[in-house]
Amino acid sequence: MHYADGKRTPCEDVFPQQMASCSDLNTTAFIRRVILAEKPDLIVFTGDNIFGFDATDAASSMDAAFAPAVSANIPWAAVLGNHDQESTLSREGVMKHIVSMKNTLSQLNPPEARVIDGFGNYNLEVHGVEGSRLANKSVLNLYFLDSGDYSTVPSIPGYGWIKPSQQLWFERTSSKLQRAYVNKPEPQKGPAPGLTYFHIPLPEFASFDSSNFTGVKQEGISSASVNSGFFTTMVAAGDVKAVFTGHDHLNDFCGELTGIHLCYAGGFGYHAYGKAGWSRRARMVVASLEKTEKGSWETVKSIKTWKRLDDEHLTAIDGQVLWSKSSGSKHKLN
Amino acid sequence: MHYADGKRTPCEDVFPQQMASCSDLNTTAFIRRVILAEKPDLIVFTGDNIFGFDATDAASSMDAAFAPAVSANIPWAAVLGNHDQESTLSREGVMKHIVSMKNTLSQLNPPEARVIDGFGNYNLEVHGVEGSRLANKSVLNLYFLDSGDYSTVPSIPGYGWIKPSQQLWFERTSSKLQRAYVNKPEPQKGPAPGLTYFHIPLPEFASFDSSNFTGVKQEGISSASVNSGFFTTMVAAGDVKAVFTGHDHLNDFCGELTGIHLCYAGGFGYHAYGKAGWSRRARMVVASLEKTEKGSWETVKSIKTWKRLDDEHLTAIDGQVLWSKSSGSKHKLN
Numbered sequence: 001m002h003y004a005d006g007k008r009t010p011c012e013d014v015f016p017q018q019m020a021s022c023s024d025l026n027t028t029a030f031i032r033r034v035i036l037a038e039k040p041d042l043i044v045f046t047g048d049n050i051f052g053f054d055a056t057d058a059a060s061s062m063d064a065a066f067a068p069a070v071s072a073n074i075p076w077a078a079v080l081g082n083h084d085q086e087s088t089l090s091r092e093g094v095m096k097h098i099v100s101m102k103n104t105l106s107q108l109n110p111p112e113a114r115v116i117d118g119f120g121n122y123n124l125e126v127h128g129v130e131g132s133r134l135a136n137k138s139v140l141n142l143y144f145l146d147s148g149d150y151s152t153v154p155s156i157p158g159y160g161w162i163k164p165s166q167q168l169w170f171e172r173t174s175s176k177l178q179r180a181y182v183n184k185p186e187p188q189k190g191p192a193p194g195l196t197y198f199h200i201p202l203p204e205f206a207s208f209d210s211s212n213f214t215g216v217k218q219e220g221i222s223s224a225s226v227n228s229g230f231f232t233t234m235v236a237a238g239d240v241k242a243v244f245t246g247h248d249h250l251n252d253f254c255g256e257l258t259g260i261h262l263c264y265a266g267g268f269g270y271h272a273y274g275k276a277g278w279s280r281r282a283r284m285v286v287a288s289l290e291k292t293e294k295g296s297w298e299t300v301k302s303i304k305t306w307k308r309l310d311d312e313h314l315t316a317i318d319g320q321v322l323w324s325k326s327s328g329s330k331h332k333l334n
Numbered sequence: 335m336h337y338a339d340g341k342r343t344p345c346e347d348v349f350p351q352q353m354a355s356c357s358d359l360n361t362t363a364f365i366r367r368v369i370l371a372e373k374p375d376l377i378v379f380t381g382d383n384i385f386g387f388d389a390t391d392a393a394s395s396m397d398a399a400f401a402p403a404v405s406a407n408i409p410w411a412a413v414l415g416n417h418d419q420e421s422t423l424s425r426e427g428v429m430k431h432i433v434s435m436k437n438t439l440s441q442l443n444p445p446e447a448r449v450i451d452g453f454g455n456y457n458l459e460v461h462g463v464e465g466s467r468l469a470n471k472s473v474l475n476l477y478f479l480d481s482g483d484y485s486t487v488p489s490i491p492g493y494g495w496i497k498p499s500q501q502l503w504f505e506r507t508s509s510k511l512q513r514a515y516v517n518k519p520e521p522q523k524g525p526a527p528g529l530t531y532f533h534i535p536l537p538e539f540a541s542f543d544s545s546n547f548t549g550v551k552q553e554g555i556s557s558a559s560v561n562s563g564f565f566t567t568m569v570a571a572g573d574v575k576a577v578f579t580g581h582d583h584l585n586d587f588c589g590e591l592t593g594i595h596l597c598y599a600g601g602f603g604y605h606a607y608g609k610a611g612w613s614r615r616a617r618m619v620v621a622s623l624e625k626t627e628k629g630s631w632e633t634v635k636s637i638k639t640w641k642r643l644d645d646e647h648l649t650a651i652d653g654q655v656l657w658s659k660s661s662g663s664k665h666k667l668n
Binding site: 167168228233238 | 487489490495501505537560561562563564565567570572592593
């Protein structure tokens with residue numbers, strides 16, 4: 001969102017004639033419109049929620065940025081980007097403020113990991129339908145990680161990365177969830193699909209060209225300058241079907257590599273670099289449940305995604321299937 | 335070493351006229367010669383110590399393979415390769431046998447890491463000279479890791495890799511050692527140099543060509559097919575100056591990347607693929623201590639390496655400086 005001080009904060013990269021009336025409030029209006037159109041069950045904010053350098057007060061800026069989710073009474077989750085700590089609060093302070101807000105499911109860090117790098121590493125379980133036999137089982141797992149801000153290692157320039165402590169926490173959490181899924185009661189053929197959210201794209205996002213992704217790539221992949229292995233860790237874990245990152249405003253593609261879709265959210269905020277005439281956008285993700293012939297809800301059948309553009313009609317584009325029970329096995333046969 | 339059953343086990347890739355008299359005993363003879371010539375303070379075996387498929391009994395094979403170090407009363411350390419478990423013992427069994435042997439400093443796994451992947455992850459501290467002010471301080475740190483054998487992840491082909499649990503152990507161990515080095519008593523300007531030993535080269539070994547390494551590259555880099563981030567973890571830790579791996583018998587180079595030398599040991603064993611006419615070889619590493627004007631021994635001043643060829647004169651080749659106190663700071667200025 002790159003939110004700063006609301007009405008006083010100008011837009012970037014819109015047409016000259018739009019500048020006078022354009023501010024952070026356009027970002028707010030866009031969220032509101034998407035919420036009305038999609039009625040989401042969960043909103044995930046993938047970092048750079050505020051643009052710290054221009055936010056006079058980090059807490060007020062966050063309150064304003066997340067207000068549409070809060071006031072719509074929709075559960076929401078956020079991770080940190082590289083700009084969130086540039087105002088009056090540290091990264092820890094920002095994350096602490098976020099977890100104190102209304103309707104959020106965000107967490108500061110996993111209670112069981114004694115020491116972990118970063119702030120805002122946590123996971124959420126999406127259980128089966130209430131009243132169904134899977135009500136106590138997580139049928140969809142969401143992982144949230146702090147991909148850091150900037151390297152603090154002199155010999156490594158550029159952005160931060162996901163550290164071994166975080167990867168170990170992810171690995172163990174995924175493993176624990178997979179065991180629970182295949183064990184009694186209601187043992188399932190595992191694993192349940194997982195989705196991972198963080199801010200800075202992985203080096204592996206650079207593996208694609210337009211022949212093998214959906215969406216556009218209009219700028220370089222601003223990953224860390226080193227590979228810290230999280231893609232390998234996710235592939236090895238075996239349950240993650242898609243990764244969603246922010247960071248690069250002009251890239252909005254999804255490409256599949258070794259069974260995992262690597263997806264950009266797409267540039268959303270108006271006080272953020274973008275491209276005049278290329279609409280701000282937001283990514284939707286829908287997990288659909290299987291239904292038995294008798295009408296009872298089961299496990300996740302498919303995960304689809306598309307984007308909504310901030311144009312007159314909130315045009316939906318680039319619909320694609322990220323995972324389905326059948327495609328999962330198809331991939332193994334290849 | 336690729337040791338199997340001793341005299342009964344034929345050599346590979348030697349000239350036809352050598353075949354009749356060539357066996358594992360040539361590997362043994364080569365170690366003995368190197369020991370006599372160099373009188374090392376420590377011998378490190380970088381995996382594929384035995385070639386399991388051809389070893390009738392893993393324990394006997396290891397006893398014979400390590401015998402020259404044992405009988406010379408020289409401390410030695412070993413890590414596992416991808417072939418060590420292919421005989422009558424599992425990887426755990428092989429490592430347990432190794433740690434039970436005489437004169438070894440090998441360890442099964444760090445006692446403080448409750449759960450860690452692999453077997454043979456440990457570190458050794460090399461303290462300052464006995465009687466000197468640094469006698470209780472580790473002035474050189476050696477890290478040993480199990481780089482696995484083969485991927486067990488269906489979608490990832492090829493060799494194993496160093497996992498998050500091992501990287502976190504390394505990171506914490508390095509950090510602890512660095513704190514101890516700069517703290518009282520005898521606080522040093524840290525960190526003490528570190529050297530890392532494991533079997534399978536990292537993907538980053540493929541970063542070089544003949545213009546920027548010393549030695550030869552006569553085959554591809556048989557790293558894992560994925561990057562698990564251990565190079566990044568080592569650079570971030572900041573103390574490791576060189577990495578030594580085995581695995582590729584026909585590569586014997588050292589190349590520097592981001593302040594870390596990535597070095598092959600060079601093919602050593604005779605029951606292992608090689609190249610007739612291209613001598614089997616062993617890498618030497620010497621850490622030299624600084625001496626004050628008053629004659630007392632201080633911290634490590636430089637780390638050098640060269641290789642010895644198994645020819646008539648045990649020819650020493652490819653001498654190079656891996657690190658020196660001054661070059662460490664030079665690197666930062668570049």
